[in-house]
Amino acid sequence: MQFRDLGLNKPIVRAVLEQGYEAPTLVQEQTIPLVLEQKDVIVSAQTGTGKTAAFALPILQQLFDKQDAPKKGKKIKALIVTPTRELAIQIEENFKKYSKYSNLRTGIVYGGVSFEPQKDMLRKGIDILVATPGRLLDLHKQDAVYLDFVETFVLDEADLMLDMGFIDDISKIEHLCPEEKQQLLFSATMPAKVVELAKTVLQNPVKVEVAPTSSTVKTVQQLLYYVPKPKKIELCLHVLRNTIKGSVIIFRRTKYGVDKLEKSLAKNGYSVDSIHGDKTQNLRQEALQKFKNGDVSILIATDVAARGIDIKNVDAVINFDLPNVSETYVHRIGRTGRAGENGVAYSFCSADEKNYVQAIQKLIQKDIEVVEEHPYPLDPKAKPEVHRKKGSKYKKGRKSEASKKKKRRWY
Numbered sequence: 001m002q003f004r005d006l007g008l009n010k011p012i013v014r015a016v017l018e019q020g021y022e023a024p025t026l027v028q029e030q031t032i033p034l035v036l037e038q039k040d041v042i043v044s045a046q047t048g049t050g051k052t053a054a055f056a057l058p059i060l061q062q063l064f065d066k067q068d069a070p071k072k073g074k075k076i077k078a079l080i081v082t083p084t085r086e087l088a089i090q091i092e093e094n095f096k097k098y099s100k101y102s103n104l105r106t107g108i109v110y111g112g113v114s115f116e117p118q119k120d121m122l123r124k125g126i127d128i129l130v131a132t133p134g135r136l137l138d139l140h141k142q143d144a145v146y147l148d149f150v151e152t153f154v155l156d157e158a159d160l161m162l163d164m165g166f167i168d169d170i171s172k173i174e175h176l177c178p179e180e181k182q183q184l185l186f187s188a189t190m191p192a193k194v195v196e197l198a199k200t201v202l203q204n205p206v207k208v209e210v211a212p213t214s215s216t217v218k219t220v221q222q223l224l225y226y227v228p229k230p231k232k233i234e235l236c237l238h239v240l241r242n243t244i245k246g247s248v249i250i251f252r253r254t255k256y257g258v259d260k261l262e263k264s265l266a267k268n269g270y271s272v273d274s275i276h277g278d279k280t281q282n283l284r285q286e287a288l289q290k291f292k293n294g295d296v297s298i299l300i301a302t303d304v305a306a307r308g309i310d311i312k313n314v315d316a317v318i319n320f321d322l323p324n325v326s327e328t329y330v331h332r333i334g335r336t337g338r339a340g341e342n343g344v345a346y347s348f349c350s351a352d353e354k355n356y357v358q359a360i361q362k363l364i365q366k367d368i369e370v371v372e373e374h375p376y377p378l379d380p381k382a383k384p385e386v387h388r389k390k391g392s393k394y395k396k397g398r399k400s401e402a403s404k405k406k407k408r409r410w411y
């Protein structure tokens with residue numbers, strides 16, 4: 001199948017071919033015709049499958065013929081809501097590339113940066129808006145954005161959106177758009193709560209399922225290292241020195257863990273940067289750019305900050321901490337071995353994480369290859385380590401009032 005067989009016009013096909021895409025991916029082949037038929041569609045596909053173009057291309061095609069002249073004042077006709085700033089930026093970049101040979105304009109709004117340039121852009125007029133939920137609602141409160149002409153509403157990464165507590169925001173945004181509109185929902189996983197959301201938002205949706213979460217990318221070699229928790233840093237250095245060649249993303253569960261590992265690796269002479277939810281948008285973008293350019297070869301990230309980020313040619317992923325949600329493992333290792341390239345995923349498992357391995361193996365329906373020969377093996381009988389600072393004034397099982405009160409964001 002070719003792009004031109006999907007009902008896309010020449011300027012769009014030309015822009016796509018210029019990206020080096022030879023043929024549509026599976027999710028594009030299945031989704032594009034449905035969107036062009038004006039159907040509501042619910043798509044289960046991970047990032048890396050080409051899902052952004054699966055909604056961007058038919059949206060552009062639909063808008064192509066009814067472009068407003070720039071001087072007449074453009075109105076937002078397609079709205080894409082996505083949970084993180086990085087994803088929003090990536091989606092906008094894609095729209096811009098694919099609409100290169102048109103007058104269609106794409107804009108973006110996300111939090112953590114000043115309002116004025118975004119208001120300015122909205123005043124000038126755009127056809128397509130990519131937004132994170134909070135900032136979009138803030139702008140609406142300030143009468144800076146009108147969604148009354150939206151014809152297509154895309155909910156991207158719906159599962160992550162729900163995990164991040166955006167359910168009320170999504171509902172508000174949906175109600176700000178006209179009742180009659182086409183709605184598309186994309187989600188990497190399809191837990192019951194996403195299915196429930198789809199029922200309330202979409203009308204008789206057609207389902208497209210491309211890569212179920214349990215199918216780990218075939219080109220990724222998966223390796224498992226059992227290691228005592230305090231030895232993980234040494235094991236990481238060992239693997240970086242002896243095994244990995246090229247770029248690597250290291251995943252940690254917490255922001256604190258990311259910062260700590262970044263310091264250790266930098267002290268050992270590695271060029272490294274990191275992204276997590278406490279960093280400003282500019283710092284996150286800078287880190288991402290440095291990694292993409294090859295200025296640093298190691299990027300350390302929490303899951304939420306890294307979710308869906310499209311970074312090509314990652315040679316390896318290290319799961320420094322194993323994720324407690326099995327689907328997250330599949331997302332993480334999906335960062336490597338993209339587009340037919342080979343990649344390796346290294347997972348470090350300490351005594352307290354053994355249950356996670358079982359759950360992951362059940363999900364991916366295969367056993368991960370265990371690397372026995374390494375300098376920091378875990379005693380098979382080892383019990384989970386409990387870390388408490390010497391002289392800690394808090395007794396086991398008792399939390400300080402301060403720590404009880406403090407609500408921690410962990411991503």
Ligand code: AMP
Pocket residue numbers: 020021022023024025028046047048049050051052053308310312339
């Ligand atoms: P996505 O799943 O949308 O994050 O896309 C993952 C990567 O695949 C991005 O770098 C896209 O530029 C790329 N891509 C999208 N469609 C195609 C295609 N048909 N052929 C080759 N690469 C593609």
